Amino acid sequence: xxxxxxxxxxxxxxxxxxxxxxxxxxxxxxxxxxxxxxxxxxxxxxxxxxxxxxxxxxxxxxxxxxxxxxxxxxxxxxxxxxxxxxxxxxxxxxxxxxxxxxxxxxxxxxxxxxxxxxxxxxxxxxxxxxxxxxxxxxxxxxxxxxxxxxxxxxxxxxxxxxxxxxxxxxxxxxxxxxxxxxxxxxxxxxxxxxxxxxxxxxxxxxxxxxxxxxxxxxxxxxxxxxxxxxxxxxxxxxxxxxxxxxxxxxxxxxxxxxxxxxxxxxxxxxxxxxxxxxxxxxxxxxxxxxxxxxxxxxxx
Amino acid sequence: xxxxxxxxxxxxxxxxxxxxxxxxxxxxxxxxxxxxxxxxxxxxxxxxxxxxxxxxxxxxxxx
Numbered sequence: 001x002x003x004x005x006x007x008x009x010x011x012x013x014x015x016x017x018x019x020x021x022x023x024x025x026x027x028x029x030x031x032x033x034x035x036x037x038x039x040x041x042x043x044x045x046x047x048x049x050x051x052x053x054x055x056x057x058x059x060x061x062x063x064x065x066x067x068x069x070x071x072x073x074x075x076x077x078x079x080x081x082x083x084x085x086x087x088x089x090x091x092x093x094x095x096x097x098x099x100x101x102x103x104x105x106x107x108x109x110x111x112x113x114x115x116x117x118x119x120x121x122x123x124x125x126x127x128x129x130x131x132x133x134x135x136x137x138x139x140x141x142x143x144x145x146x147x148x149x150x151x152x153x154x155x156x157x158x159x160x161x162x163x164x165x166x167x168x169x170x171x172x173x174x175x176x177x178x179x180x181x182x183x184x185x186x187x188x189x190x191x192x193x194x195x196x197x198x199x200x201x202x203x204x205x206x207x208x209x210x211x212x213x214x215x216x217x218x219x220x221x222x223x224x225x226x227x228x229x230x231x232x233x234x235x236x237x238x239x240x241x242x243x244x245x246x247x248x249x250x251x252x253x254x255x256x257x258x259x260x261x262x263x264x265x266x267x268x269x270x271x272x273x274x275x276x277x278x279x280x281x282x283x284x285x286x287x288x289x290x291x292x293x294x295x296x297x298x299x300x
Numbered sequence: 301x302x303x304x305x306x307x308x309x310x311x312x313x314x315x316x317x318x319x320x321x322x323x324x325x326x327x328x329x330x331x332x333x334x335x336x337x338x339x340x341x342x343x344x345x346x347x348x349x350x351x352x353x354x355x356x357x358x359x360x361x362x363x
Contacts, residue, residue, distance in 0.1 A: 060359075210357060211341060214341055237360065241332045242329060244331045245331035245332075
């Protein structure tokens with residue numbers, strides 16, 4: 001026998017698996033938006049007058065991110081940026097979804113493509129080895145987003161990374177035995193060179209995020225990226241998804257545990273790696289070439 | 301039979317039960333799948349009847 005929303009008694013459409021709190025669509029949306037607002041405040045992500053470049057792929061997470069940011073009473077300007085990687089049979093539909101969302105919200109979308117930044121589409125870059133898709137795409141997408149954000153005079157870049165992504169990253173650092181990242185020991189002057197990145201959905205699970213999109217009819221049927229099957233984190237995601245089902249709150253525990261570890265270790269002492277500029281493009285890097293230029297040289 | 305449309309176009313069928321029972325029976329992780337019936341989200345303990353048509357949305361994103 002099911003019961004209704006804990007606030008109003010209407011048919012419940014979402015249950016928080018940790019607290020067992022039940023929500024109707026309206027109260028779930030209010031709860032989700034309050035969670036995002038709380039994360040923004042807790043981590044001091046946005047200051048009055050900020051110009052926030054919002055990475056908008058047109059997929060589920062970024063669609064919800066832009067919608068919620070537009071709905072919250074933020075003293076900041078939102079500038080959606082869509083990166084066209086050039087993925088046949090996939091990207092055209094998601095770009096259309098991004099454009100429609102921006103039209104609905106009355107925001108002007110800036111479109112930037114891999115062809116703009118390196119003269120080739122992702123499909124062309126990967127013609128010999130699709131297995132590297134996610135690392136190539138991720139590196140060039142960061143470059144495209146950084147470049148476009150600077151062009152529009154943004155002060156920060158917001159991405160749709162949610163709690164699941166954060167937990168997967170923490171776990172992957174352990175699985176790789178990357179003690180430097182686990183202990184936050186790699187110190188650079190990157191903060192002074194890159195636009196700060198913010199992740200307003202970092203305390204919202206992927207499940208909550210997609211549920212918000214469904215409840216508010218924001219999502220349309222879109223094709224999945226054909227390269228997803230090559231994603232390195234797919235196995236970690238599947239394993240964590242199973243744990244989250246059997247033991248709700250696992251992902252939150254991983255992320256908050258990592259924060260507590262870093263707080264306990266205190267300020268890191270040691271040498272700060274000073275970043276310079278890439279010899280080819282001028283982007284910040286601690287090497288001769290930045291990651292994007294090094295990758296493009298390798299793919300030549 | 302209950303009909304479940306998956307995001308990749310596959311169509312699965314099974315017998316009635318709660319949503320959670322149905323997903324587990326079809327070897328799908330209930331954390332990773334959200335299911336709607338007539339556009340309304342279903343909860344794990346919601347009963348699903350024979351002849352119901354369900355649509356699954358995967359929470360997993362690409363890239």
